[in-house]
Amino acid sequence: MSVSGQVIEALLPAGGRARRGSWRQSHPPTLVAFAVLVVLLALIPLFFVVGYTVDMGWAQLREMVWRPRVGELLVNTTRLTVGCVLASAVIGTGAAWLVERTTLPGKRLWHVLLTAPLAVPAFVNSFGWVSITPKVEGFGGALLIVTLSYYPLVYLPVTASLRGLDPALEETAQSLGLGPWRAFARVVLPQLRPALLGGGLLVGLHLLAEFGALQMLRYPTFTTAIYDQYRSTFSGPAATALAGVLVICCVILLTVELRLRGKQRYARVGRGTARALRPRPLGRLTAPSLLAVLAVVVLAIGVPMGSLVHWLVVGTSTTFPVGDLLVTGGTSVGLAAAAALLTTVLALPVAWLAVRHRSAVTTGLERSTYFGNALPGIVVALALVTVSLKFFSPVYQTVWLLVAAYAIVSLPRAMVSVKAALVQAPPLLEDVAHSLGRGPLETFRRVTVPLIAPGLGVSAALVFLAVVTELTATLLLAPIGTRTLATQFWSNSSSVAYGAAAPYAALMVLISMPATLVLTHATSRRSSAS
Amino acid sequence: MRARRPAALLAVSLSVALGLAACGGSSSGDPGPGDSGKAELTLYNAQHEDLMQLMVNGFEKKTGISVQMRNGDDFEMANQLVQEGDKTPADVFVTENSPAMTLVASKGGFSTVDKGTLGNVPSTFVPSDHRWVGFAGRSTVLAWNTQQLKAADLPTSILDLAQPKWKGKVGFSPSGADFQAIVSAVLKQEGAAKTEAWLKGLKTNGKIYDGNSTVMKAVNSGEIQVGVIYHYYWFKDQAESGANSNHVQLKYFGHQDPGAFFSISGAGVLKASKHQQEAQEFVAYLTSPAGQKILAESAAMEYPLNPKVAPNPKLKPINELDAPTIDPSTLNGPKVVELMQQAGLL
Numbered sequence: 001m002s003v004s005g006q007v008i009e010a011l012l013p014a015g016g017r018a019r020r021g022s023w024r025q026s027h028p029p030t031l032v033a034f035a036v037l038v039v040l041l042a043l044i045p046l047f048f049v050v051g052y053t054v055d056m057g058w059a060q061l062r063e064m065v066w067r068p069r070v071g072e073l074l075v076n077t078t079r080l081t082v083g084c085v086l087a088s089a090v091i092g093t094g095a096a097w098l099v100e101r102t103t104l105p106g107k108r109l110w111h112v113l114l115t116a117p118l119a120v121p122a123f124v125n126s127f128g129w130v131s132i133t134p135k136v137e138g139f140g141g142a143l144l145i146v147t148l149s150y151y152p153l154v155y156l157p158v159t160a161s162l163r164g165l166d167p168a169l170e171e172t173a174q175s176l177g178l179g180p181w182r183a184f185a186r187v188v189l190p191q192l193r194p195a196l197l198g199g200g201l202l203v204g205l206h207l208l209a210e211f212g213a214l215q216m217l218r219y220p221t222f223t224t225a226i227y228d229q230y231r232s233t234f235s236g237p238a239a240t241a242l243a244g245v246l247v248i249c250c251v252i253l254l255t256v257e258l259r260l261r262g263k264q265r266y267a268r269v270g271r272g273t274a275r276a277l278r279p280r281p282l283g284r285l286t287a288p289s290l291l292a293v294l295a296v297v298v299l300a301i302g303v304p305m306g307s308l309v310h311w312l313v314v315g316t317s318t319t320f321p322v323g324d325l326l327v328t329g330g331t332s333v334g335l336a337a338a339a340a341l342l343t344t345v346l347a348l349p350v351a352w353l354a355v356r357h358r359s360a361v362t363t364g365l366e367r368s369t370y371f372g373n374a375l376p377g378i379v380v381a382l383a384l385v386t387v388s389l390k391f392f393s394p395v396y397q398t399v400w401l402l403v404a405a406y407a408i409v410s411l412p413r414a415m416v417s418v419k420a421a422l423v424q425a426p427p428l429l430e431d432v433a434h435s436l437g438r439g440p441l442e443t444f445r446r447v448t449v450p451l452i453a454p455g456l457g458v459s460a461a462l463v464f465l466a467v468v469t470e471l472t473a474t475l476l477l478a479p480i481g482t483r484t485l486a487t488q489f490w491s492n493s494s495s496v497a498y499g500a501a502a503p504y505a506a507l508m509v510l511i512s513m514p515a516t517l518v519l520t521h522a523t524s525r526r527s528s529a530s
Numbered sequence: 531m532r533a534r535r536p537a538a539l540l541a542v543s544l545s546v547a548l549g550l551a552a553c554g555g556s557s558s559g560d561p562g563p564g565d566s567g568k569a570e571l572t573l574y575n576a577q578h579e580d581l582m583q584l585m586v587n588g589f590e591k592k593t594g595i596s597v598q599m600r601n602g603d604d605f606e607m608a609n610q611l612v613q614e615g616d617k618t619p620a621d622v623f624v625t626e627n628s629p630a631m632t633l634v635a636s637k638g639g640f641s642t643v644d645k646g647t648l649g650n651v652p653s654t655f656v657p658s659d660h661r662w663v664g665f666a667g668r669s670t671v672l673a674w675n676t677q678q679l680k681a682a683d684l685p686t687s688i689l690d691l692a693q694p695k696w697k698g699k700v701g702f703s704p705s706g707a708d709f710q711a712i713v714s715a716v717l718k719q720e721g722a723a724k725t726e727a728w729l730k731g732l733k734t735n736g737k738i739y740d741g742n743s744t745v746m747k748a749v750n751s752g753e754i755q756v757g758v759i760y761h762y763y764w765f766k767d768q769a770e771s772g773a774n775s776n777h778v779q780l781k782y783f784g785h786q787d788p789g790a791f792f793s794i795s796g797a798g799v800l801k802a803s804k805h806q807q808e809a810q811e812f813v814a815y816l817t818s819p820a821g822q823k824i825l826a827e828s829a830a831m832e833y834p835l836n837p838k839v840a841p842n843p844k845l846k847p848i849n850e851l852d853a854p855t856i857d858p859s860t861l862n863g864p865k866v867v868e869l870m871q872q873a874g875l876l
Binding site (some may be wrong): 067069480 | 572579580598599600601602603604605606609610613614615617619704737738739740744770771773867871874876
């Protein structure tokens, strides 16, 4: 160490050393190194956008951003995102509360049905609605359809939180004189905050990048406009400028969520034995409640499924190429499963740092993994084309690059699920294991993993569902000759052979069902565990 | 116990997933020269996949050269090719419309097409720089709702659609390559000022849809009265179930109106291809009578361009279309995109 270093060392108060020691402790180097690698991967699309924007120079950038069309798109994107996040929060929380906390008949069935829309890709949902009535085009229809597609992302975590929540909290509040509504607002709602915000964030990010569904509904947003730009010319300054604005929208979403989340801790060690919950009797409200839940389910699954069946029956181009269906189905399942595993593994260290070693640095690392999901697939794919050919050309158009692309796009889904699980797993248990002489790896394996296993399952299932429907990155990056259900659906529906497209969409829904069941199962289990 | 099960499940799915993924990867292989002595071509295909598969099958049978297809959209693939540059694994690029070909050509991506191949189609379907060649064509048409309109009500030129009387009654699909090729034709024939005014009129009057089939569907349902599309969407839907086209008739503008624009699908050999000769053979096949016959007899309902092959008899004969003559390589300069951006269409 240099002399000046020693001087500084000596001058520092004792606290300085201690803090330095704690920096190492709170940022375990191996974990941080791993997390940085994950973040670098996740940020490739952002680098691509920023790189092109810098190349462009201010004058051209201003010209591209400062035009009426961009204002139009900003209004459209903002009101759809805000509207859908709010609507999803209301529907998701309302449905979760009805299923978890009341005497609603047939709860188990409703739980499965309310999760099921996750198995229906948003563009298939859109396709189903549009083929019934053109009235769903424009803002109202877009809001309706994306909300129906995405509300389960709020419903699931809120259900899980409600199950994990000791009803005694609510009862205590009521015994202290709060009415049922105020008890819900002041005691239950704050406890639901991480679930609601995490779900809302996912909904918001998905909306920023949603393309297929909105394009079909004739509702232009930044993402549809970016596609239009790419489809009309070379990547060009306009597309990059729009993507830049999208990045800023994403930063705003991430910051808002962080602010609202606050710094509370939610894990409890002494859970005690929660008294079996006495469901709130619905009484006269039973019929309207049933009707409301039924309406959501019919609109969200009934309509798209009905439309698919219609095309299976009516279209003369409908055939069931069994061999092809099996091969493409198998490829979709294989790719999605590989991506689900990889993404969950990648999310773990970053989520761990963000939850267990919270600091500005770790939070920054965690937030950096969300951009891939907010940028359109075409931007992510082209970024990977450029970067992989420049630095890792042997992986170009191999399964490895494709799975990496999937991971970039779906990291947020994994991150939110893994983080939620870690937050609820009390660190004290790990400390106890340490104190009993277990090393960090063994503690992780024997204490942490069992505690967060359901969360890992949720993460894998959510990623699986996203990957099964992924189209753009698959078209550009898959090994040549690879066909997935999504690419076959696209190929047929763009040749107006709806009948031929329908079996692929139906199979897509079918192979998504197990993942959806994993999700319903994971949320049901939590109650028996607590 | 409860924790074990997901762990086991994860382990099983991991092995299955990687097994499947590895299979997918190994089957791809490198398109390098195989031991059989025959090269394997890599085709970036933006034409309708079912049509191109038929033509590829014909080529493989005839020459014994195998062709691997990567499918996508015109501009997605063109952008990808530009990003790949000289590292591209592609040997041949095939599109639905010419502007994507022009983009790749403008970045120096193509070799010159063999002379013999160029002679297979009339010179109007070859760009002046000979970097690619047309092999299939589609005519711009006006789809109109037969319940709301009579033939006499229809406009005589595509430019009339910007008139106030069509406000809220006309649909089109400005994204994607199809419409831009049409705007390019208007620009070429009418000049920038008129094109800009026309686009602004369309933006005011028109409803914007994604894709030609959705435009036609909206005309069929009466949501709009007329829509600008390509002819074959109507013929294909009639063959499918007619559900989206039974209340629709097509008007061909003719009279060399920009609305009678005849857009061509192009094929070109990439400069970076290591199989120049085989790639040229493939492009030659696409335009040869044998390849064109496959096109004419398929369900694609597009026009073959080789005069030796007659199109599907249901189609209006190509010489009755009276389309404007335009050098395809002059289509869709950056000017078109700029005009469309100014009009707020992009």
